Amino acid sequence: MSFFGKNIRKIRSVKTLSQQSFAELFDLKRGTLGAYEEGRSEPKIETIIKIANYFSIPIDDLLTKELTVNKLLKFKGNLTTNHKDLNKEVLASVPCITQKNSQDYIAFYDKNPFVNTMPCLQLPINPEKTFRGYTVENLEMSKNDKGLFPKDVVIGEYVPNKVFKKLNNGILVLVLFENQLILRRLYITSQEMVLRADHKNVEEIAIPLKKIKELWRIRYVFYHRIPDFQDGIEEKLQFLEQEFAKIKSSL
Structure with a gap:
């Protein structure tokens, strides 16, 4: 047998x-x-x-x-399930701009040897596209305790300059121009790009399109803290219940 x-x-x-x-x-x-x-x-x-x-x-x-x-x-x-023979999932490797290397990035953003030394995030996003990570450093994109705060990380997808004018107004972008990296909302005119912050006390910046060195459209956000997804709904319901109770007691 x-x-x-x-x-x-x-x-x-x-x-x-x-x-x-x-x-x-x-x-x-x-x-x-x-x-x-x-x-x-x-x-x-x-x-x-x-x-x-x-x-x-x-x-x-x-x-x-x-x-x-x-x-x-x-x-x-x-x-086979031998690890050498299996088809491994390829994650996108995203170079990350941090507070420590941001000035170096501004100087050497177009130098591959420098970009290759940047700290990277491995993420399950399209590995065929080019991305940059950026660590938020200020409160410019915050509003009423919401939005982006220091140490949050945004992931931007590279946008060629020929596509700038096709972008929708109001999207979040990371822009490199002159000696600055700016994270703002984008508004395009015929000859310039206007960058607006969500914070009401931050003035907008207008940049001639020809002066922009790099532009990254923000696709993903990693919060340093757990955001409040309830958006105050529970508090509003409690307030309404209290008001209904007052009205009922007065009848």
Whole structure:
């Protein structure tokens, strides 16, 4: 009696294949495969060879040894989960502008040797696009205890200068011009870019389009603290309940 039935049942378990799915791989009927697994029938040599070749398992091992899960995982081919053979997910590597390196970035933003030495974030975003991380340093994009605060991190997607005029007004951007890095909301006119802060006491900045060295459209935000997603709704409901209670008591 061979170990074929037990081994193919174990292969199915490792590969999380149903009897029907496994049978279809080798042009078998589900009932025939069930008979093999239960030892009620022995396969043809052609079937043994197909299965052994498909999973890169020696025929002798498939027939004469009870394969363990550990042994099965060491075989190459379609069955492997060896970390060297698996297709690893490629995360985007995002160079990050921090308070310590921001001045160096302003000076060497277009020098690849410098960019390659910047600290990076590994993120599950499109690795085919170019991004920059930026650590917020001030309160310019805060308003009424909301918005962006120091140590929050924004992730910007690179925008070529030929696309500047196609951007929607009001989006959040990181702009490099002259000797400054500015995180603001964007408003485009025919010849210049107006950058406005959310904070009411910060004046807007107008920059000629030709003076902009880099522009990054903010796509993602990582908050240094947990933001208040309730937006004051609970407090408003409590206030309304109190007001209804007053009205009810006065009737």
